[in-house]
Amino acid sequence: MQEMIISKKQIASFLNNLIRQYKVFAPIKRDSFVLFGEIHSSNEALLNFANSKIPPKEIFFPQSERLFAYSLTSGEAKIKEPLPVEKRLVFGIRPCDAKSLVILDSVFDGETYKDVSYADRRGKTLVIALGCNSPSSTCFCTSLGGDPFSADGSDLLLVDLGEEYVAQVVTERGREFVEEQNEYFGGVGGHSLDAMNDVVRAAEAAMKPKVKVGEIKEKLDDIFDDQIWSSLSERCLGCAICTYLCPTCHCFDIVDEAIDREGERVRIWDSCMFPLFTLQASGVNPRPTGKERVRQRIMHKFSYFVDNYGQRACVGCGRCIKNCPVNLDIREVLNSISNR
């Protein structure tokens, strides 16, 4: 892997330069929380943060996305499809969120199916990740094969060394980018590499004890009818906080909004935690209570997704843990199941 150095003194100028060439998304502060938003100046970017509240999947898979708009005039229907996006760049995404893009890719940009708008956004976005020097206590990426400095899903990975970043070139696209922006990048010296290794090791050591997911799939497939699901799910409110804030959750609904002779078809995030998610027109609901829905959430992420795509649909970012109004902790759920 090729490594370069970029000084922190250069970052403002670097970002401002990028803003001229790309649509740049970076962590920004919105009232009391952080999210990934478009920046128009480098001073809007927040680089000292744990992780955003809203995951960056928004940038590739917006919560409310127009598929097409239509208008009807006498005898004629006009369809207007969204234009392809211009080239963009995400700066400061965490390795867990970068990994989530790989997971979303398997659904929306995979071998059997390519979602036009997702593929367009994904293909045109350069991903610059920022490794985690100080993982939170709610982070559990290492339990799931991830790492605070994993390069999975990014084009460039930055390691914060205090005065400078080491930039690891991950992909061909990342290499082209570094060449294009070569005025900002310099060669890396031995001591910087040592410092980088120290930072990486310290972060890995700081991760909390691992969650037991070793044989979770086998366990899950075995205990579908177990009564443990009642107690695990009893306090769940059935809201969509965990699903909407999860970087890998990707279920959606398609709704038509029409007023008189004009309308649009919109794709919106949906949540398996809502009772309506599986409500059939006949009135039958295969997942009638919270118990079935919580079970489904865990089974989807740790069993069905493994069957379908060969990987677990969780990156251990911890957003669901921090934001659940009743502190339903997925780590507890996984440990309970593993211990069953």
Add this chain to the structure above:
Amino acid sequence: MEEFREQKDQWEPKIIAFLCNWCSYAGADLAGVSRFQYPPNTRVIRIPCSSRISPLFILRSLQHGVDGILVSGCHPGDCHYISGNYVARRKFAILNNLLEYVGIEKGRVKFSWVSAAEGKRFAQIMKEFAKEVKALGPARKLVKSKIKV
């Protein structure tokens, strides 16, 4: 809906009047029969009782470009269903305050008691309401627009 006919002095408000079947609707009917004139801005929706009104009717009207909403029922004590308008009065008081509180212009949503004998009064109320709503201008605040792409 997006085509607000807004050229100055040419724009006319779109008004919906929810009228209870037994009193207010009959009052409006009497106004018509007696040829008491009032502006043609109003579309009437007949409901069995003023208590049929859900705040959703009013908010949805505002969402779909209606500029003024009038809800009219029987005078308290005269409700065909005995107490419908009394309970409705409580709902309306709360809703009226809530709408004004969040910044919906005062005067866009109006409530009245009109009896079946008050044809002339109904026409008068509609004339005044149309004038008030015209002065407020088109209702924009809760209008549903297409989402930004």
Add this chain to the structure above:
Amino acid sequence: MKNLTTEIRGIAKKLLEDKRVDLIVGFERGTLPLRSTPCFVRRSEEVRRLIWNASCENNLARYLPKRTEKIGIVAKGCDTRSIVGLIQESQITREQVFIVGVPCSGMIDRKKVDATVDGKEIFEADERDGEVILKGRDFELSVSQNELLHNSCQTCSNKNPVIFDALVGDKIEEDGKVDEYKDIKEFEALSSEERWQSFTREISKCFRCYACRNACPLCYCQECFVDSSQPRWIGKALNFSDIAIYHLIRAFHTAGRCVDCGACDRACPIDIDLRKLTKKIEKDVQELFHYRAGMSVENIPLLATFNPDDPQEFVR
């Protein structure tokens, strides 16, 4: 608080052993500092899971509707008022619930704690003598507990349960001096345009997770109006008009029922000031109809009755 924990466990144990209830709904320790989580105990050996402290923020009455078993529920002042509301509305019977009332001087607001440490992670938190000590990677702060209480707690006038079968701990003196509508009055004093701008800015944050609705004990409709497709009142996409109507109608639906427990506000992941709407409704209900929700099961619900002298200056 430690004594309260012991008392609650004792009561719960006896209730389960005597088979007076089938289930105890209380709180147990959470997995993060300053958090507790709703706890469902069915066996008397498990009562030692139950705890009580200043992080017991959820309104457990939310778990009562549609239950058929006998339930022992741990309830703060506001929670007991919600239970009264549910009994008034026939969502649970008085006989079904054994209310373990706990006089409460307020629950900590996680968002205020977060703001105090500027979003940094808290590793450890201790409550001691009215102070909360927050420890993080490179900081240790001592903050007065009163400053960290949720806004609904800071203006609470029902610290003591209004209905209970057992009372845990000592009654707390109610603070009659606090103006619970101060924030609402300040907002009312702004111009119409300022209020609209503020409302728009706040409500635009919403991304329809429905945590507010689901956390509320009184939002128990089989089919919520947002899910109705015939008629479809509001759409589900992130359209400002739909979002605004969702919040306005939900607030309206709480009229005469909301007890300002703050559960909705606390549940919201993106810090929308929901109480700005619900508290206004509560203020109007108080001022126009002299009614306070959840004070007695004998009361008739606000919108199920009327007074011939109800105000009508606004009616033409």
